[in-house]
Amino acid sequence: MDILIKISVVLLVGILGGRLAKLLKLPNVTGYLIGGLLIGPSFLKVINDGDISNFSIVSEVALAAIAFSIGSEFYYKDLVKVGKKIFIVTFFQAFLTIIAVFSTSYFLLNQSFQLSILLGAIAAATAPAATTMVIKQYNANGPLTKTILPVVAIDDAICVMSFGIAMAVVKITTGSTNASLLQMLIHPVAEIFGSLIVGVIIGAILVFLANKAKKQDELQTIVIALVIAGAGLANTLHLSPILLCMSIGATITNLMQNPRRAFEGLNYFTPPVYLFFFTLAGAGLHLTVLSKLGYIGLGYVLARAAGKIIGSAIGAKVVDYPDVIVKYLGLGLLPQAGVAIGLAIVVKQQLPDIGGTLSTIVLGGVFVYELIGPVAAKIAIERAGEIPSSKKTVIPKPAKSV
């Protein structure tokens, strides 16, 4: 079949899936994913794995755009006020997730130390895309929404760090490296700071160019160009595209006179990209991974959910956040996708011994969380009362004391 027809099939199936999801009161994202799952290798086989890797540019662009838009949450005046708290909460939920998954796997299920610690580190990863889309779709606003986005963003940095540490520990204990722990930790630190710095530089260039752009569509093109180039540069320099693009977004939020123009410009362009991205992600899910999950997989999935939910609750309590956040933040942090798969691939390449088992578990987890995650996120913001109802014109109170 011609590739163009495949692309259009993906788009149209995505639209249909979205419609269906609306009827069932599920988030659109879930509809896209299920639509994709249906036309993917598990069922109709219209889209195969080769196609998915051919279209990887779309996924990269979509992720870059999502990360960029999350960057808009990092306004320095807000950061000064709430930055520390958010950091603590993020740290707590990530740390508890790691502990929960590690102990389940190591103590309860008698898995090897290496596998357990790597699983723990990967479990901490949260996919920003799904949650962001759910929040956008329902126009959610409120203290919980305002917390979820930055937490998801910082979580990526923490995950880079914890995964780096886990890898280093594993390599040293298995004797597969001569480097010292410190030497090995330079990598993740360099990745985090490198991403942030390159992002700030690109952001500054963007501000400079954006101020020169006369028309909105010109500005839009500049934004798209630089965000996409940022993701590409991250690939080349082995940095995190998510952190880098987020940092671009954060930079222009703080430096540009009217940053909304830039974000709106991107928003015009992104709906087809996002829809394509999620439908394709659905097609990338293989039903067969579920049957291979077994006890470890089940334990991993449950422990991760417990870690995220309880960790967020404890973290939020510690910094004295309002009850809605304590109760529901963890539910909003369940989605997991590309980042986790990417990390599993790294393990597979560098430690082939445990890589096979590990990626089976992680892929199973991604399958479950891709589908459950957005629904959980919707439930979280709904229960927290942050979805403005269209019938009543009650405007949600702007978050003040978060």
Next chain:
Amino acid sequence: MLGNYPLLVGALLLLGLLGGKLAKKVKLPSVTGYILLGLFIGPSFLNIVTKEMIKSMAFINHLALGILALSIGSQLHRYVFFKFGKDLFLLAIGDGLFTFTLVSGLTYLVGMPFEYAILLGVMALTVSPSGVITIIKEYGAKGNFSKNVMALVAIENLNCIILFGIVAAVLQGLKSTDSSGFMLFLALLKELGLALLVGSIAGMANSYLIKKKPNNSKFLVFLLGVILINTGIAVEFGLSSILINMTTGATIANLINRKFVLSSTLERVELPVFVIFLTLAGAKLDIALFGSVGIIGIAYIAGRLIGKIGGSLIAGRITTLSDSYRRNVGFALTPQAGVVIGLSIIAEEKMPQSNGLITGIVLTGVIFFEIVGPLLLKRALKNTGEIA
């Protein structure tokens, strides 16, 4: 850099925009800038963008061509056919015939292959709407002459687009069938018919959806899906993708009364797609061909200039237009820019063996007419006394 698509796409966008800015500085259309910059970073000069990269981006080409054809097609509103009087139509047809014959004939004589010469003849008909409108606005021209000129721009582009769609489909059909005579005619008829059928079905589906007033984002996704499916079907069955997408555009325009629904939806993605597309199109040009462009380019420019001016002078005789109109209207219709470049790139897509020759000639023409055209138009406006 091959393999790292995001970086490539980002770089192409930025460089293309830079080219557009530079072109504006020397008062050329930004389109020319994108293409020239593409040429510069392409295999002909810096080779930053290699042949393989260009090939790997074929998808963006398809998308851009589809959008282009759809929005061109949406200009074919029945209103345009009814509104303008008989005189203007006669003038446009006479003018068009004259220009077409001269350009095709002259370029064929100096060695252009037959089918390229025909296409060049058709493309010579286009007039740059933006060029004409900016000049008329800039000098504050007011009066019947200016109004008629703007109407003529619409009509002549319309003629050109219809002709181009048909000619491109016919040429494609000629190539794909070996049999001759009646069979060939039948095959052509079938292909044209199928293209029109697919296009109008897609158009009706779209119109139905528009009537349900979807939100803009969803409609955008749907529209892009339809454009791609049209193109995909065209590729799969060897039909003309331009004709299909044009038919879709025309169908929507005629079924829906909301004039701007298509343009305002496509506007949201147009610029980035076009910048990449045109920059790549520039990169595809083979500089070695520019030597051979020389004389054909001159033939094209001369043919178009004489055709437009002489054609309207002669065709004006059978109309009721006044003498000063007849003498000046041809000059007013010389600016040429974006539309023709789009068409030339579509043509290039149809006949890859031309290796950028058509685009090269058209581009030479655009550079000439973009500089000289506005001056001639200004003169015409002055002569008819519509600017002080």
